[in-house]
Each structure stands twice: as structure tokens, then as C-alpha cells.
Amino acid sequence: MSLSAEAFPSAPASPTRVRRHIAFRIIVAAIALLLIVGFNVWLSILTPWVSFADTTDHGWTRTPELHRTADTVSAAVMGAVGAAGIVLAVLPRRRSALTAWFVAMVAAMGITSVVSSVIQGRDLVGAAIFAVGWLALLVVPTVLLAPDRRSLPAGGVASEDRPRGLLLAALWALVVAGALIAVGAIVWRLAGGIIENPREDDVIGFVLLGLAFALGGAQCLRARESWRTLAITLAAVTAYTVVAGVSLALG
Numbered sequence: 405m406s407l408s409a410e411a412f413p414s415a416p417a418s419p420t421r422v423r424r425h426i427a428f429r430i431i432v433a434a435i436a437l438l439l440i441v442g443f444n445v446w447l448s449i450l451t452p453w454v455s456f457a458d459t460t461d462h463g464w465t466r467t468p469e470l471h472r473t474a475d476t477v478s479a480a481v482m483g484a485v486g487a488a489g490i491v492l493a494v495l496p497r498r499r500s501a502l503t504a505w506f507v508a509m510v511a512a513m514g515i516t517s518v519v520s521s522v523i524q525g526r527d528l529v530g531a532a533i534f535a536v537g538w539l540a541l542l543v544v545p546t547v548l549l550a551p552d553r554r555s556l557p558a559g560g561v562a563s564e565d566r567p568r569g570l571l572l573a574a575l576w577a578l579v580v581a582g583a584l585i586a587v588g589a590i591v592w593r594l595a596g597g598i599i600e601n602p603r604e605d606d607v608i609g610f611v612l613l614g615l616a617f618a619l620g621g622a623q624c625l626r627a628r629e630s631w632r633t634l635a636i637t638l639a640a641v642t643a644y645t646v647v648a649g650v651s652l653a654l655g
């Protein structure tokens with residue numbers, strides 16, 4: 405007689421684990437809310453089709469029409485990470501690939517905020533304090549509370565389901581494209597490339613987009629648990645970026 409998993413039901417989760425999972429749901433939902441609502445992504449996602457006044461104090465007069473592409477890219481990245489946070493808040497378990505990517509992108513946002521402040525000529529000490537606070541309040545708790553926290557340093561739990569065929573080729577293309585976008589944006593800026601003003605930080609959005617594609621695609625290629633959910637997220641970002649790019653080019 406064969407023994408099945410049903411014959412040995414798993415033990416109920418401990419109260420400590422339940423509380424940790426609830427806390428994880430709360431913090432990823434809060435991060436998603438911060439990105440989508442706090443940074444007005446719910447509105448800026450429409451940038452390719454609607455012109456918005458720039459109400460942010462950049463320390464110089466910024467012409468929004470000249471930065472619509474960069475603003476669109478930033479909205480795409482923040483929107484994707486916010487969407488990932490919502491998925492994790494609803495379905496936190498067995499999502500280690502998505503969790504690892506989410507954590508990496510939130511950390512990258514905090515770290516690049518320092519670079520943004522340097523470019524804009526703002527106070528470096530204040531920027532460093534903000535970045536440390538961002539990492540300490542958002543990234544560290546997410547890692548410590550994650551259901552699969554022990555697997556996160558390795559990028560998540562390995563899965564037997566692996567990408568194949570056209571999907572495998574598409575993911576490799578996404579990784580290469582992401583690396584080219586990130587490196588190309590950095591080289592362009594270091595070479596003196598600007599859109600309107602030397603103090604603009606538009607390059608940060610392109611670097612983050614490149615990282616999102618490269619890191620996310622790599623997670624999928626490594627076949628970490630829930631990689632398909634991450635692949636769908638990346639596909640949505642790619643589709644939005646293409647449609648938005650065409651709209652901006654024709655507009």
C-alpha cells in the first residue's frame with residue numbers, strides 16, 4: 405500500500421509563523437501603497453497619453469513635456485514593484501522568486517535615491533540618512549518576515565518547473581535587454597548626455613528599468629519558485645513600455 409501526502413497532513417502553522425506572515429502581508433501592502441499612491445504612480449502611469457504639471461521642487465525649472473519618456477519609465481518600474489507587492493500581500497506563500505525580486509527592486513530604489521540626490525545637487529548627508537531609513541524600514545523587515553526568508557539570499561526556492569522553448573529565449577532576451585538599458589543609460593549620462601539640465605536625474609529611471617528586466621529575467625531563468633508569476637509581471641511591464649513608447653513616438 406502506497407503512502408500519500410494526505411496520510412500525513414502537515415502540522416498547523418505555529419502562532420509565531422502566523423503572526424510573521426500577517427506582518428509580512430502588512431508591510432508589502434504598505435510598500436505597494438507607498439509606491440502606487442504615495443509616489444502618484446496611479447496617475448503618472450498615464451504620462452504617455454496625458455500631460456501633467458510638475459509639482460515637485462527640483463531646484464530648477466523642469467519642463468514636463470521633455471521628460472515624459474523618463475517619467476513613463478519610472479512609473480512602469482514603480483507600478484510593477486507595487487503590483488508585485490499587492491500579489492505578495494494576497495498570496496505570500498510559495499512566491500520566493502517574486503519576493504526576492506520585490507526586495508531587490510525596493511532596495512535598488514533606496515540606494516539609487518542617493519545617486520539621484522548627488523545628481524540634483526542636494527544634501528548628501530540627508531540623502532544617505534533617507535536611504536538608510538528606507539532600507540531599514542522597508543527592506544530589512546520584508547526580508548526577515550518573508551515566508552521563504554531563508555531561501556532569499558539564493559534568490560528563492562528552486563522549482564522543478566523550468567522555462568523552455570520560446571519562453572526561455574524571450575527571458576534571455578529580456579535579461580540582455582535589461583543589462584543593455586541599465587549600462588547604456590549610465591554610459592550615456594557619464595558621457596555628458598542630458599535632456600534639459602545637468603541636474604536632472606532621468607537616468608535613474610532607465611537604470612531601474614534595466615535592473616528590473618535583468619534581475620527578474622535571471623530569476624525566471626534560474627527557475628525559482630513562482631517564476632511564472634514574475635514572468636507575467638515582466639511581460640506586463642514590457643507590453644506597457646512598448647505601447648507607451650510607440651504612443652510617445654507618435655505623439
